[in-house]
Amino acid sequence: MTTFQNPDDKVIKQILKDAKTIAVVGASPNPARDSYKIMTYLMSKGYNVIPVNPNYEEVLGQKCFPTVESIGKPVDIVDVFRRSEVVMETAEDAIRSGAKVLWLQLWVVNYDAAHLAINSGLKVIMDKCIMVEHSRIFR
Secondary structure, X not given: OOOOOOOOHHHHHHHHHXXXXXXXXXXXXXXXXXXXXXXXXXXXXXXXXXXXXXXXXXXXXXXXXXXXXXXXXXXXEEEEOOOHHHHHHHHHHHHHHOOOEEEEOOOOOOHHHHXXXXXXXXXXXXXXXXXXXXXXXXX
């Protein structure tokens, strides 16, 4: 299925307002990477940001987990920095972990993963940057 519509600004604002914990999947310790910059931004806005990447022990001073489920407690938003074609496994991981929102970053598009997450009760935002949306909505 290739139809999908992101929630409107009112819903996105409420998601960002209610969220306390954000798992960043594809987190990187490299300051040149978007995931690093956006993690830094989210932390500066008071979110508890948990890096998820099996390749690292720590990112930005935070313990890094191999999967969202391995965090061991539900997170509000799973923010995804992965190639579109491998997002399904992250969507499944987010569902198993009890996350509330699957957020696919700019240029990350996977309709099947989005529909699976929606059908499992998650809200989904796709092909939007969480930092851009946060700064736009809360300027």
